[in-house]
Amino acid sequence: MVATRPRLTWRVVTVREIVPETARVVSLVLDVPDWEGHCAGQHIDVRLTAEDGYQAQRSYSIASAPEEPWITITVERLEDGEVSPYLADELRPGDLLELRGPIGGWFTWHTREGGPLLLVAGGSGIAPLMAMLRHRAAHRSPVPVRLLYSSRSADDIIYRDELERLAADDPDLAVIHTLTRAQPKGWTGYRRRIDREMLNEVAWAPEERPRAFVCGPTPLVEAVATLLVDLGYDPASVKTERFGPTGG
Numbered sequence: 542m543v544a545t546r547p548r549l550t551w552r553v554v555t556v557r558e559i560v561p562e563t564a565r566v567v568s569l570v571l572d573v574p575d576w577e578g579h580c581a582g583q584h585i586d587v588r589l590t591a592e593d594g595y596q597a598q599r600s601y602s603i604a605s606a607p608e609e610p611w612i613t614i615t616v617e618r619l620e621d622g623e624v625s626p627y628l629a630d631e632l633r634p635g636d637l638l639e640l641r642g643p644i645g646g647w648f649t650w651h652t653r654e655g656g657p658l659l660l661v662a663g664g665s666g667i668a669p670l671m672a673m674l675r676h677r678a679a680h681r682s683p684v685p686v687r688l689l690y691s692s693r694s695a696d697d698i699i700y701r702d703e704l705e706r707l708a709a710d711d712p713d714l715a716v717i718h719t720l721t722r723a724q725p726k727g728w729t730g731y732r733r734r735i736d737r738e739m740l741n742e743v744a745w746a747p748e749e750r751p752r753a754f755v756c757g758p759t760p761l762v763e764a765v766a767t768l769l770v771d772l773g774y775d776p777a778s779v780k781t782e783r784f785g786p787t788g789g
């Protein structure tokens with residue numbers, strides 16, 4: 542019999558690397574000894590403890606594929622936030638962090654579950670969807686995927702180069718951006734918040750029995766989930782993860 546750690550025990554892990562993603566977003570690569578593995582889409586909880594014993598904890602999606610040796614989370618700094626500015630600005634390689642997980646069994650996808658997949662992200666909501674794309678790439682899975690990704694501007698697109706690389710090598714992966722606040726010169730893509738018309742153009746037809754994963758700020762997630770069901774998606778096929786209370 543293999544001894545297993547109760548999944549929700551806090552453990553101390555080491556920050557291995559810090560990767561700047563955008564002006565407001567970093568990825569933290571964590572060295573988690575004895576990691577029991579995770580499914581693409583799951584998250585962890587991170588806990589900070591102040592010198593006076595005060596503690597704060599927040600959830601962060603795992604952005605790395607289960608096949609990778611390290612656990613990566615991608616954190617967007619909220620200027621007035623309690624936890625994210627510390628994670629994004631203060632941590633250095635070699636620092637220790639407390640975490641527990643993996644957590645969540647609903648917002649997950651494995652290549653063997655098939656597709657087609659419709660992934661819809663707003664801002665840092667791309668993180669768990671990136672785990673799915675990285676997992677799919679690690680398996681060279683032919684499952685067709687369309688990713689609709691809403692960012693404020695081109696500079697705010699997280700994992701921009703990696704998404705470009707993945708899509709360039711793969712006719713079954715389409716990455717469609719919408720830039721809601723500022724667009725570079727010559728931008729021909731969408732330039733508004735995700736709406737019914739956009740989903741009509743981008744989403745798989747319901748008859749293709751797609752699996753949809755929608756992640757980001759709460760208002761985006763709720764609007765997109767409602768629109769997909771209106772378009773004829775089976776509500777059970779639309780999985781959602783809400784990151785926060787505001788649209789930012």
Ligand SMILES: Cc1cc2nc3c(=O)[nH]c(=O)nc-3n(C[C@H](O)[C@H](O)[C@H](O)COP(=O)(O)OP(=O)(O)OC[C@H]3O[C@@H](n4cnc5c(N)ncnc54)[C@H](O)[C@@H]3O)c2cc1C
Pocket residue numbers: 584599600601602603614615616617618619621622623624625626665668669758782783784785786787788789
């Ligand atoms: C399952 C799950 C997975 C998550 N994964 C990620 C992830 O991969 N990357 C990531 O950056 N965040 C993620 N989040 C959000 C994260 O848990 C924190 O809520 C976020 O980092 C803000 O924490 P904070 O302490 O800095 O801000 P707080 O001090 O909690 O809040 C500061 C202010 O920002 C508002 N606020 C809180 N959260 C958000 C938000 N997400 N968007 C906009 N406004 C907000 C609050 O209402 C408040 O006004 C996830 C949340 C959940 C529930």
